[in-house]
Amino acid sequence: MQQAKIYEQVVDRIRDLLESGELHPGDKLPPERKLAELFKVSRSSLREAIRALQESGVLESRRGDGTYISLPVGSDLLAPFAEVLTQQRVRLWQFFQFRIAIEPQIARLAAQERTDGHLEALHHLLDMQEREVIADEKNGFADLHFHQLIAMATGNPLFVDLVTRAEAKLAETRNESLQSEERMQRSLLAHKEIYSTIAGRDQDGAENAMRTHLQQIEKLVFCDRE
Amino acid sequence: MQQAKIYEQVVDRIRDLLESGELHPGDKLPPERKLAELFKVSRSSLREAIRALQESGVLESRRGDGTYISLPVGSDLLAPFAEVLTQQRVRLWQFFQFRIAIEPQIARLAAQERTDGHLEALHHLLDMQEREVIADEKNGFADLHFHQLIAMATGNPLFVDLVTRAEAKLAETRNESLQSEERMQRSLLAHKEIYSTIAGRDQDGAENAMRTHLQQIEKLVFCDRE
DNA sequence: CTTCGGATATTGGTCGGACCATAGTGTACA
DNA sequence: TGTACACTATGGTCCGACCAATATCCGAAG
Structure with missing residues (x-):
């Protein structure tokens, strides 16, 4: 082994x-x-x-x-800190810190900029996720794309790109605590909450809902082990 | 060969x-x-x-x-919006929207996580920027790296990477309204304000100061023309 | 003494073959 | 019928040899 x-x-x-x-x-x-x-x-x-x-x-x-x-990009001025740039492994908690800082703002923008088309796509995705939960499929497919769709609703490709990369990187280190049945139900509920705030163009609500959602996941990941 | x-x-x-x-x-x-x-x-x-x-x-x-x-992005679900991802041209205003959404959160984290070493580096950079303004040099060197240093103060390489890429991209489309003497003085003042909030570990203050700073720049860029 | 050129050494790039470790498959036995 | 075992296919690791580009050294020419 x-x-x-x-x-x-x-x-x-x-x-x-x-x-x-x-x-x-x-x-x-x-x-x-x-x-x-x-x-x-x-x-x-x-x-x-x-x-x-x-x-x-x-x-x-x-x-x-x-x-x-490889030499890091940037000038001598940054030299003392420059090593951080290229090499230095990214820890899991840094990804969560990153997401919790970024995605609530994205949700806020989405609530502001969304079209009915985005809303429809999100609704469709939620249906799919609900079927996944009922069927107890653990692929997490819908879960994965929810955040991408939110980013798309901002209408700004930069956010889409950002979230896509983050999700891809996070998927590499997917751990089991994210796959429990309870967690999937909690996740579905949180997604529905986020959806309704965005549908209602409630910017503060969307930001808070997204932050709460991510913090829940973080807690699950970092308390569940050992 | x-x-x-x-x-x-x-x-x-x-x-x-x-x-x-x-x-x-x-x-x-x-x-x-x-x-x-x-x-x-x-x-x-x-x-x-x-x-x-x-x-x-x-x-x-x-x-x-x-x-x-591997199957990261390319699902059919995203197909309707997929063009955005690959080759939609990114507009200048999208960059500003991006920065205004992201950097205030980075400033907030920096106020929380900074060490005295970061503070020292920031202070040193501000001195340099002040000399630039007095000498009326228009290279904008110090201005460019200020945001990078803030990101470094978070201690999270992901933010550094993000800001670095954003700055690099923005530097391509550098326009003249950013180089006026008045703007450089305003920028220096704003940077000092941000610095002091981060020094005082004032998270809300840092977030707001950074947002105000970026919005000022945005206004300058988009109202100055025509 | 400096400079140029070639011989030589160093180093990454490619090759082929051998064997190991593991996941999936089929089969024989209970 | 179902379970356990053996087998097979496939990625993982190792070895030793040779090729190709680059660096280095050294002697001859100026």
Whole structure:
């Protein structure tokens, strides 16, 4: 029963080195062969880790030269804090903090800008979610898209993009406490509440309802474990 | 003679298959060994391509089972609004709407989470901005980074990333009304106000000060023309 | 002494093959 | 009929070799 794949472990170890300050942006990494030996893994696994880190913009390989830690964007002025920018893993709680700061404002705007078309789409989605709950399907499909539809109701593609990325990232770390039957019913209720405030163009109500909804989820996620 | 690396070619070919509709979200890919043979590459290179695509959320591998195309956004439910996501052009006012919704919340969090180190950096930046105003330099360097520093004070890299992207995008369309001497003085004053609220850990004050600041800028940009 | 050019070493990129670990499938037995 | 086992397919890991681009060093030319 081996859970973590080797290359994932390597990714983590390299990120750790960055956060602990043992490696700095611009540094040149040891050659792959030495790194592999150092980490006690095959060069193949090490390379897959490098590919992953490269794809997320942390590393940069130059054939015949070496592998470097990417320089963060921005100027020297930001240097003291700059490492936060590119590398540094994003924790789960940071995502929740992010959503709780952003989405209530989106809901507020949605209440202001929504059209009847958006309302209809939301209503349709709620129906679907209700059927999911009754059938006890745990795919969470409707739940996932509710927040996207709210963002669309603002009429501003920037919000849609933002929420979409957040949802996608959050889906990676989906945990079980989000899948209990009780939680799904609570979620449905909260969504209905948010829907009605937006339908009634109640901006304050929408903002508060959304914040309450997200805080409930947060509490569930962080108190449920261990 | 910079030949594209093999695994990059493979990444592109797979992305092409997705966009051309020959592969759909949820589909199961052929086994790695067959795919490698099909693409005429080694399994190692194919796997590095898969790692990269996996890191960007396109693919998903399950040991003993297969590799699947992840299904984040593209459901039929969103189809009516989907154009917004991909290629609707983002208007300038949408950026302002975005910032006015987001940054006051960031300022609020900053007032809560800031350390003395952040405060010091902010103070230093304000000094620099003051010298700019006095010297009548119009580079707007300090002005640009003020909002970034605020985001850093939240301690959450997600906000930093967000603000950085927004600033970068806005810098492209920088217009002249932002460069007048009067505006720069007003901006400096507003920044000082925001600074003092954050220094005093006044969350409501910070939120309001930031909102007022942004609304002033918005007014300037949109009333100045014609 | 400086500069240029080529030989050499270093390093990432690609390859093929072997074996391991796990999830899904089918089959034989109770 | 149902359960447990063996088998198979598939992703994960390792090894060792060679290729290709780049850096470095060193000697010859100016």
